[in-house]
Amino acid sequence: MTDVKIGLETHVQLDTETKLFCGCPNEEADEPNTHVCETCLGHPGSKPRLNEEVVNQAVKASEALDCEVNEDVFFSRKTYFYPDMSKNYQITQYEIPVGEDGEKQIKVGDEKKEVGIKRIHIEEDPAKMKHVGGNVSDSDYSKVDYNRAGTPLIEIVTDPDFRSPKEARAYLQQLAQMMQYLGLYRPESDFSIKTDANVSIEGGERVEVKNITGTKDIEKALNYEISRQKQWKKRGREVEQHTRSFNQGTGATEAMREKETEEDYGYIFDPDLTRQELDEELRTRIKESLPELPQEKFERFKEEYGLKDKLVESLITEASLAEDFEELAEEFNSSLVASWMSGDLKKVLNYNELTYSESGLDFESIQYMLDLISEEKISDRNAEMLLREVVGEERRPEEIVEEEDLLKADESEIDSFVEAAIDENRDAVEDFESGEEEAINFLVGQVMQKSQGKADPKTAREKILEVLED
Ligand SMILES: [Zn+2]
Incomplete structure (x- = not known):
């Protein structure tokens, strides 16, 4: 097997009320360049004001990933010239991030693996570029929308601990799940997770692959990049350090530019943002308020309900699903609830391409349906049909049962x-x-x-x- 090393840098857009350094609403707008002010447009003389909520969320993520949280954090200016960043620098954290030296345990198939978390820092998202009539290199012209400029991000950087694309995918999925449990990310929202991957094979130079959105494409992007590097070496050439972009449409990675070194950015401390103190009291308060995380929930569900691994994994995919399961398990037989949720319910949700929380299924409807099932008042076939209609047509189950005469014959x-x-x-x-x-x-x-x-x-x-x- 080829010796592969992969490290990931994941940006999680945070769903806060306002942007990172100004009071503009942090949400999609109907019109471009409407959620803007002098600060997020980078006017000379405008001053950033730090959104405390972002700091709290970054500390939360750091604590959940077992990082050391720094007592004093600073912000730096990362200098670069590009229309998506009108002040010519991005405010980020460089020297001292919020969290460092953490760890995340992941499951890859039946194996467990520790992944080192190098750092977690806060930074602002740049504006969005729209390349009209093509892509960045061949479009007629480009438009810039500054609504996104200043959206808060946390960037989670791992050590180069992944040995295969499969491991990277497992990590990303489990990280996204953890962020969801922490209330920092909702898959159904407009806020996204984006990942850049650093890939090297056989001790060669590392290539950075940018623009991998969500959690589904990571394995595809990495498989492509690894086989590209292998082919390159086969032809007797050395892989050089550079940056590539993942093209979702073709599934390929494409060369972008030579990779900048950190010196190229000329980081300097931002004099407008003074030292931010993360005192003991704040850190303790946040640490103590962490919810039960997926891994802990997994162990507890197995122990408490005596359910099989696969069933538990299915129940904990979403925090709200897991919570409802527990409430229903008090009222109905827990194995019945578990197998219904991970069986019929998941099937219908997948068919409609909905998550549990997106489906809008309310608790009373579920109680009603489970009651019919556990009292054997409805056949399996009709129970499944009823659920399909409740989810697909968003109707009350009582109404459907009545109208379509679905209960068992006497x-x-x-x-x-x-x-x-x-x-x-x-x-x-x-x-x-x-x-x-x-x-x-x-x-x-x-x-x-x-x-x-x-x-x-x-x-x-x-x-x-x-x-x-x-
Ligand atoms: Zn603004």
């Missing part, structure tokens, strides 16, 4: 279906009586059809046998 109704099936299918009855046992399946099918899913096959079979064997 005894006398089933008896009449059985009687009719037997009367109308004398051939099948004769076949059964002459020893062809499979003929009963046909009769069961007839009863099911007549009942439109309101009978369950087991009861139907028993009742048919009762009549035929009399």
Whole structure:
């Protein structure tokens, strides 16, 4: 196997009310360049004011990733010239970030792995460029939208600890899940997670791959880049240090520019933002307020409910799903709730490409459906159909049950279906009586059809046998 080293730098856009250094709303706007002021437009003489909430969130992420939180943090100016950063420098943290030397345990398949977290720092997002009529190199002209300028980010930088694209993907997914538990990220929001990856093979120079959005493309981007470097070496060439961009459309990485070294940016402390003190009291308060994180929840669910690994993993994918599971498990049989949530529910959500929180399914609807299932008032088939309609059409389950008559038939109704099936299918009855046992399946099918899913096959079979064997 090729010796591969991968390190990741993940930017999490924070969903705060206002931007990092000004009071502009931190949200998408209908019109470009409307959520702006002199500070986020970088007018000379404007002064940044630090949004405390961002600092708290960065400390939260640092504590959750077992980082050392620095007592005094500073901000630096990273100098570069590009239209997306009109003041010609980006405010970030360089010398002293919020958190350093952390660790994240991840699961890759059945294996556990420790990933070193080098640092977590705060920085501002630049403006958004729109290249009209093409991409950055061949468009006719470009437009800049400063609505995004100044959106707060935390950047989480790992050590080069990943040995395969699969490990990198596992980390990114589990990191995103952790950020969601911490309330710093919602997959359904407009705020995104973006990752840059540093990749080297066989001790060669590292190549930086930028622009990997979300958690799904990471493995694809890395696989492409690794095989590209392998091919390059095969032809006897050395991989040189440079920056590439991942193209989501083609799944390829494309050369962008020579990689700048840190000296090129000429970091200096920002004199407008004085020392920020993260005192003991703040750190303790945040540490103590951390919610139960996915890994801890996983262990506890296994222990408390005696559920299989796969089932627990499925239940803890989203914090809200896990919370509702626990509440429902007090009222209903916990295995029933777990298998319903990770089975039928997940199937319907996946089909509609929704997360649990996006689906808008309310707790009372779920209680109602689980009650029908646990009291065996509805057949499996109809229970699944009901859920599909509740999610897909956003209707109340009570209404659907009533309108479509979905509850199980009562005894006398089933008896009449059985009687009719037997009367109308004398051939099948004769076949059964002459020893062809499979003929009963046909009769069961007839009863099911007549009942439109309101009978369950087991009861139907028993009742048919009762009549035929009399
Ligand atoms: Zn502003």
